[in-house]
Amino acid sequence: MHLAIEGSCDPAFAPVRAAFASNFERFPELGAAVSVAVRGRVVVDLWAGFRDAARTAPWGGDTIVNVFSATKGAVALCAHALAERRALDVDAPVAAFWPAFAAAGKERVLVGQLLDHSAGLPALRAEPEEGALYDWEAMTAALAAEAPFWEPGARHGYHAVTFGFLVGEVIRRASGRRVGAFLREAVAGPLDLDVHIGTGAEHDGRIAEVPPTIAGPSGLGGAFAASLRDPGSLTSMAFTRPRDLVSPGLVNTARARRAEIPALNGHANARALARMYGALANGGALAGTARVLSPEGVEAALAERSRGPDAVLLAESRFSLGFMLPSALRPFGRGPRTFGHPGAGGALGFADPDAGLGFGYTPNQTIASGEGGDPRWPALIDAVYACL
Secondary structure (H helix, E strand, O other): OOOEEEEOOOOOHHEEEEEHHHHHHOOOOOOOEEEEEEEEEEEEEEEEEEEEOOOOOEOOOOOOEOHHHHHHHHHHEEEHHHHHHHOOOOOOOHHHHOHHHHHHHOOOOEHHHHHOOOOOOOOOOOOOOHHHHHHHHHHHHHHHHHHOOOOOOOOOOOOOHHHHHHHHHHHHHHHOOOOHHHHHHHHHHHHHOOOOOOOOHHHHHHHHOOOEEEEOOOOOOOOHHHHHOOOOOOHHHHHHHHHHHOOOHHHHHHHHHHHHOOOOOOEEEEEHHHHHHHHHHHOOOOOOOOOOOHHHHHHHHOOOEEEEEEEEOOEEEEEOOOOEEEEOOOOOOOOOOOEEEEHHHHHHEEEEEEOOEEEEEEEOOOOOOOOOOOOOOHHHHHHHHHHH
């Protein structure tokens, strides 16, 4: 069947369109979008395929999809926007904003340690009640009472699920707004982004279905996969507690879409990610939009804070304050100051300030990937850089 690629593409970036089309031939792509912003201007905004597994609903220009952990980048930007307003100090103790958090020896844990995954709180030791994933107060209370798994700041480990509740609660206390509302006010509104945490029913008709994960070329082998299968491991606890996380078809349910689970249930499209990171690559603003960060704020957002063996991912990883930095585990971008965040479903957004580049890719077919990241990324990213 002929693949209809919709949208717009500057002729100078035609190789990106070709790479996008090729991915539908080389991989079991279902539906996807890719977008690129350069020096504050969107030069690629393409979509193709279907937003349902039955292939009856074409992907559209307004289609959004769960971007999984790519949500963390939007949450991190909210924290940086608050810091820019001097409403949040990343070097202050979390307990200064959230007094109950001081329990179990956490009185000296810093806000920045939540953001760079070194706080020692990647999981809950006790399995919460069923439904806790959707209960903000239950999750934040459990995390406030939890003891760190390691001395905060001594090492780092990916806070796969807890990141959103921890940073989100600090955002709520510093701003007086839930993270979804603050995202709309401070980031999505000023930059005109179609990105949501806690997605209303009015969007259901344009949300892409996420089918079950299929195996990729590299699969999920090695120490991480073995640890994930061990219910008592830190890796397993980080990714499977609360137990709601392993419910079949979770992301396609209305309950999951409505809830605020800021580490993993943001809904967006490639255009939104490219515009968000395009602003960060352009000194904090896109052409014709309000500024969300100063150039100095962008520099603070991309500075490396954690590097080395990851206690949860069991591989080398790198983080700044809330953003993932490229590594062999998750390579993206080509510049030395590239920063962004991937998602488990294959979604990816990143900024390369040296190239003035913002990139966004949002598929709905999850392909399991090990070290090296999603197999669909390299051709797209190589094509983008070849066109700069």
